[in-house]
Amino acid sequence: MxxxxxxxxxxxxxxxxxxxxxxxxxxxxxxRVPRRKRIGYRVQMDTPIGSEVSRGRANVRLGLFNETPDMADATLVLLRIENDGSQSIGDEDYTGRGELNGLTVEFTDRTVRGIAVTHSSDADHLMDHFTPAAGLRHDGSIIRLPRVPLNRNEHFKLLVLLTGSHVGGPIKITGGIRDGAVARNKAARPDEKPPLFGxxxxxxxxxxxxxxxxxxxxxxVRDDSPPPMDCATGTLTVTGSTAFEPVLKELEQKYEEECEGADIRLDIHGSNAGVQKLDDEGAEAGPAGSPSMIALSDGPRPASLTKLREKRVAISLFSLVVNDAVPVTDLSLDQIRRIYRGDIRNWNEIRSGTDQEIRLVSRDANSGTREVFQRRVLHHTNELATSSRDCATKDYADAPVFRCERNGTDAVLAKVASVEGAIGYTELRNGEVPEGAHRITIDGTTPSVDTIGSSDYPYQEIEYAYTYGSPPANSLVAGFLNYMDNYGEEIMRTNGHLACSTPKGMRLCGQGWAVPE
Structure with a gap:
């Protein structure tokens, strides 16, 4: 200083x-000045435990009721109810109807199946009040609590087993307190004490x-603010998916700005090339440990690369694009498959009066975007052989289709925009394509982050981040992956990806999500 x-x-x-x-x-x-009497409550846990639950990104089934169909949507809720006012509350302070009625707990759209009550270590006397004779009962979505006296700072907890809906439904506690109130507190650590002052x-x-x-x-005083907890120093290479490159560029810039001493280098050449490079470098490192490298991949790694450890990062959207000279805005799955088999070679077979040869502009074999296209759209069918190196003329006249390859998304988009009759594919990015080209829908369905998981749109896939083995917890590899989870949601969404760290993304990514085929 x-x-x-x-x-x-x-x-x-x-x-x-x-x-x-x-x-x-x-x-x-x-x-010196007393405050009102007050009972506060917090929802400290709301989690699924039925047969539909799975364990995050590892896709391990953890349902406690796999053999009980009516408990498939079972959830556990932990409520903390506390006297966080400045005065004690006696049973005479409750103003609810009935001699025994204190507070009412309501779980909208869920049914109460069981209740367990716990208390703070210095409040053993509370348990005498949680009996049916004292007024504890439940019916449907309602729990009625007895008139429990609470000294200042005392609390008890309700662990409630519910069915009928998924987590996140409304939970409300109501009741009257003479010269006081019942109010919901914001989330806090499980056993954090209520605030002392108003x-x-x-x-x-x-x-x-x-x-x-x-x-x-x-x-x-000159004193710099502390960096984010995920900050680490050193050099990190990030390779793999061109579809995820716009996200990686933004995250790299933000991380290096906030984390002094971190040097992140992007080496983007496609999903397959990236995971293979990671595996090669890890094998060369041997006992020296995991290399400081992350490989992003559109879809899962090849089965033979058993040393790579996966982290599900996002669900990525892709789309087809065509040259503006082609007056087509929608294709069916059947039409797309016939085009890429060579059964349809001229646009007039789809749109009469449009006499243009169809020119396929594809990605090379290192591309995860191409693999997703072949798996999700062409239904596990490979594209035909390349027949043009320059995307302008056929290398041999009797080739069944006109098809060329480019090694990056930007190169594919540029060719589709400049070559009449061209069609290609790309990730959604921020929805923009270059002048001269436009996106098309598939069977009338538009790709949208908002409809992932509910739409039949086929051209989408999980984006994986791979490391060679488990990186050390304090390494730049681990820090950048955590940073991606904590700060990458909006960046991913802007570029056409649903982050697995979001509530919706966590559910879909953890279930080993797949679209109908």
Missing amino acids: EWLFDPANVIAILSAGLGVLTTAGVLWYER RAARSITVALTACVVTLAGIIV
Whole structure:
């Protein structure tokens, strides 16, 4: 730290002192003036445990009720109910109807199947109140709780087994407290104690103190903010999928800006080339350990590369594009397959009056985008042999189709835009294609991140990140993968991918998602 004494610094120090004194005054006032009685509640867990659940990206079945169909959608909810006011609450403070009725818990669209009650270690007396005779009962989606006296800071927890819907449904606790309220608290760590002071006091003091101390810090002390927890130093090579390249470029730039000492190098040549390079480098490293490399792949690695460890990153969308001279905006799966088999060679067979030879502009054999196309769209059928090296003329006249290859997405798009009659494929990216080309739908279905998992659109696949073995927890490899999970969601979505780290993506990626064929 470097101290600089001048009049501005003196003013800053005085301002900081004023802020601290103001904070102390507000806190003193809070301790002297009683607050309202208050019961708060938190949803600390809401998780599936039925036969439909699977274990994250590893696709391991963990359902506790595999043999019980009516429990397939079973979920567990953990509620914490606490006295977080400044006064104790007795059974006479509850104003609910009925002699025994205290609070009511409602789980919308779910049915209560069982309840377990736990309590804090210093509140054994609470358990005497959780009996049917005391008023504990449940019916359908409702749990009725007895009038439980709670000293200040005391709490109890309800572990509830439910069926009838998936996680995330509304959960609400209602009831009346004389001269007080029942309110939901924001999420907190499972056993975190409720706040000592009121929200208004906390907000005022924190805001005032933060503003004044920040002013003093800017003027007096030079102290850089700590980097993100996922930051690590060293050099990392990221290779593989061209479809994921726009996402990787943005993440690389952000990571290097926020994490001093990290050098991330992109070496993008296609999914197959990337995973093969990772496997080769790992084998060469031998006992030295896992190389500082990540390979992104559109779809799973080849089965023979058994040393590669996978992490499911996103579900990626792809689309077909055609030259603007072709007046076609939609093709059926059958038409696409016939085009790529060579059964349809002129656009007039699809759109009368359009006399143009169909020219296929494809990716090379290293491309994961091409493999996804062959697997998902052509139904496990390979494309025909290349018949043109320059995408302008056939290398031999009797070739069944006009087909050329390019080694990158940008090169494919450029050729489709410049060659009349051309058709090719690309990842969705941000929805843009170059001037001279346009996207087409498949069987009338448009690719959209919003409809992944509910649409029959076939040209989509899981994006994998591979490492050679398990990288050390403090390595740049592990740090960048965690950073991708924590900060990459919006970047991925903008470029046509649904992140596996989102609630929807976690469910689809963890189930080994696949579209109908």
